[in-house]
Amino acid sequence: MFVNGVNIRHDERVSARQTAPRTRYHHGDLRNAMMEAGVELARTGGPEAVVLREVARRVGVSATAAYRHFSDAEELLEEVKHTALAELADALITAVAAVPADGDPPDVVVARLRAAANAYIDFAVRNAGLFLTAYCRTASPDSKYEGEPFADTDAFRALSGLLDQAVEAGCISPEWRAGADIASWSMVHGFATLLADGPVGRHLSAEAQAFAQERTVELLLRGLTASE
Amino acid sequence: MFVNGVNIRHDERVSARQTAPRTRYHHGDLRNAMMEAGVELARTGGPEAVVLREVARRVGVSATAAYRHFSDAEELLEEVKHTALAELADALITAVAAVPADGDPPDVVVARLRAAANAYIDFAVRNAGLFLTAYCRTASPDSKYEGEPFADTDAFRALSGLLDQAVEAGCISPEWRAGADIASWSMVHGFATLLADGPVGRHLSAEAQAFAQERTVELLLRGLTASE
DNA sequence: CCTGGTAAGTTGACGCCGTCAACATCGAGC
């Protein structure tokens, strides 16, 4: 796995280190333990580093023990994925909450949107592995939320709330509210992806990346708040 | 692999079909043949369907024969990836060329930008496998173009040209030109990704997707052409 | 026209992976 030219491929898989030989035959909390080990793997190596056998090794348990708690290697990955998604949402919500709420409502809400956008991107850069895992492919349509789109991502709900506030504050004309959520998400997500995993992150200097980020976020805000 | 709820996972791998038992011991054009087989696999199954042994099987050759032409399974993937990128660029350039050039220059250039954006997204939807392959992770920094960012993607150069035209035509203020390329790319790419591989494609009805696409593209154009 | 060297394929093996069937161990409730 390449992130900004630094090879953080999971090949110090020499590991095999298990935290402790584990005295009791039964682990007691294996499902959680495997999840956490999986998250750790994902954090440093992205989704393809979440390898069932390695997870088992780290927890100090045989590979097949996993099958008592997960139907599949895929199910483990999905669990990890949800955790990653939740962590992303956390970062986003925290950043928004940190924006001072005094001042003109329009200014505040724009500042919040900006903070959210930057938090999303920063998360993707700082936690590339987790970010990629959050959006990695998993065969099953990860929705207990069929039809109710994105209900599983708190991040998306936070964004929606912000946009509603923006309409209230008069920053966004009501007839442009619909679809603004997905559009905003697309832009930020696209930039984050191109940065964490793609050509932007690979080819651009740090300053160039920062400039591109600022421009991208401002372009989004311009589009959202354009008077026309 | 799930694309919009349709499982196109590469599990009709029953294949093993080799086009013909191949009479001559030497293939003659194995490198190309493997590439093409790889592209076909990628088209229907995404990057993870590009499996060295299966490619060899399809071409009717032993697995290790690949090593006479590729240093690595990764190198094969990368070759396929470049082909996918090229195909995407083609679709984009063709769509732009199809826009009638008569009329007010500003209108024309906006129409071209819109066409490019929609072509990009449409390609991602119609050729999800290839699209995902075009942007899939490959360990090596796929740049003979180190530092000269994106020079390997004709699609990006086409976009840059369009934006230059837009400045000329007075649609984009010159001081907003810098970074507009990456920002535009981000938005379209993000939407395409969310659609081809992510929650948008999985959870939204076709009409909802179309609406979201239109809104996303228009929001981008608004941001680019905003007067202020 | 032979001949030898090298490019292009082959076979068999290795260690990784996910997964299955069969067996072992523990602990909760009769």
Next chain:
DNA sequence: GCTCGATGTTGACGGCGTCAACTTACCAGG
């Protein structure tokens, strides 16, 4: 205190990428 189900283990299988050693076919130079 026994039993039985939940939880772990072992060993095996086939698929993967890759390596070393072997074979085949072509092409140049005599």
